[in-house]
Amino acid sequence: MARTSRRVGVVLFQLGGPDSIEAIEPFLYNLFCDPDIIDFPFASIGRKALAKLISTTRARKVAHHYKAIGGYSPIRRHTERQARALEKRLCSEGLDARCFVAMRYWHPFTEEAVAALDASACDHVVLLPLYPQYSKTTTGSSLNEWNRKFSAAGRQVSCIHDFYRNGLYLDALADRVDEALSRFPDPNDVVLVFSAHSVPVAVIEQGDPYQRQIEETVALLVRRGGWLNCHRLCYQSKVGASKWLQPSLRNTIRELGAAGIRDICVVPISFVSDHVETLGEIDREGRQLALQAGITRFEMTEGLNVSPEFIGALAQLVTACVEPARKEPAFASQAMRVVAKG
Secondary structure (H helix, E strand, O other): OOOOOOEEEEEEEEOOOOOOHHHHHHHHHHHHOOOOOOOOOOHHHHHHHHHHHHHHHHHHHHHHHHHHOOOOOOHHHHHHHHHHHHHHHHHHOOOEEEEEEEEOOOOOEHHHHHHHHHOOOOOEEEEEEOOOOOOHHHHHHHHHHHHHHOOOOOOEEEEEOOOOOOHHHHHHHHHHHHHHHOOOOOHHHOEEEEEEEOOEHHHHHOOOOHHHHHHHHHHHHHHHHOOOOOEEEEEEOOOOOOOEOOOEHHHHHHHHHHOOOOEEEEEEOOOOOOOHHHHHHHHHHHHHHHHHOOOOEEEEOOOOOOOHHHHHHHHHHHHHHHOHHHOOHHHOOOEEEEOOOO
């Protein structure tokens, strides 16, 4: 393939995570100060005070999860490895590509990614949020922050809003499920529990497509994997007293145990790397709860991390933005091409 004369900058977005126990509270404060997360009448007046209260309380509750997985979140390490793997893959396919990481609530912050991108002399910028399904609380928030910090200055900008329908992404997930099922004596008797990060019901009622896309992801994945196992969809990581998407992971585990189910495999369906919500909430807390509920065999699928299929999916999405003539019809709705003005 002939090498393009343009340099492509790919920005990988994630929420980020604390890099020490001391960073947990400020990380959470940044999160709950986000108007895309906390929004209510007169929020501009009370948001910071509420964020301080929630982050202080929440930090004490989750500190044990971080201590159990090494005292920090591994999400930055995984995301930077994904960036390097994607950059290598794109360059091997003939693109002069540079990949950057922009974390929403901790280092490297969005402005750090903007500075690195500006110094790299990229002609075409591809924005790639690492959230397979779109929500205003994740993809929307990351892109809003990017738009506040970034000036296109005549560069071409493309944005990928979701990728849960991408075939290579689904293949990568299916491989992780197959590997986890192989750990059971009888894989056919295992109940698959798909767990997604929950969001407030109010967000969905305002038109957010997240719940619909999560449900579609599960349907596509089950069809692609060809499993005949019973499966359930649930949600995790609820914060505060407002109504969030249900059923919860905790209640689902309890109900399965009470129904006499003895083998379950949890599949984190909305995450692309291992971090505190998989390693802490699911593999540690969920496992303990399962044992208490009478479940004798509990497994969790490994995060996609730098799975070759997953990196291939990301490369396919980026290439479809950069070289639209080669774009496959199946991905036509996944990337929006924008010519920046200014």
